[in-house]
Amino acid sequence: MLIAQISDLHVTANGRLAYQRVDTVAAVEACVRHLNGLKPQPDVIVATGDLVDCGLDAEYQVLKALLAPLGRPVLVIPGNHDDRAALSRAFRDAPYLPGTDGFLHYVVEDWPVRLIGIDTVVPGAGHGALCADRLRWLADVLAKAPDTPTVVMMHHPPFRTGIVHMDEIGLLEGTLDLSAIIAGHPNVERILCGHVHRAVERRFAGTIASICPSTSHQVALDLRPGAEATFALEPPAVQLHLWTGDGIVSHTSIIGGFPGPYPFFADGTLIT
């Protein structure tokens, strides 16, 4: 089973550039071409939040049109730039999303790895939270399949990255309780996150929690306390999480055109 992860698409409408500078629509078009060119093709694509930039219906319509050429399931969770109601309207045909006004969390069991989406959004805020209701829901669904390899998806990572301005709008509620729940479930192979717009990993409660780069702009890598909030147009990427039957191995696949591939061997001989 191959999972492709994309994150922080920040799709805009009417040609608006995000932060007056970033053509996020063109970036998603390039990402979709990249995904469609992967060999082998992923079984499922997961999008870990900030699907659009301002939570607008018009932006979700652009997003849906951009994702349509993928022709395979895309599981979405909300980020702080999303709007639950508008997202639900746009993805009302998605069989996995709850058809209610509540949290957009769900379980998908169509593949060998069980996929759990968690909603960390606090409406109107940049930071995330896992309140008692969401934690109870997660504990309940994990308890139902304690031996099935599982991936948990959530927009806000449950750890500090050292990029202080992002940590200040990180998961500010529920991290300790989440840690206790995850620690009781060694079948959780990964916690896949977004929000920080660059590749970051950390050991968390006995599993690996990781952040996927954005499909467009990346948060600048600046670990100084008090560093300004800045972004850079570093190469965007997707991540590929391959279930090999006894674990998940993760790769970062950079979007863009690069020279190669070139052969190492010719006629069975190493080229020197």
Ligand SMILES: [Fe+2]
């Ligand atoms: Fe984002």
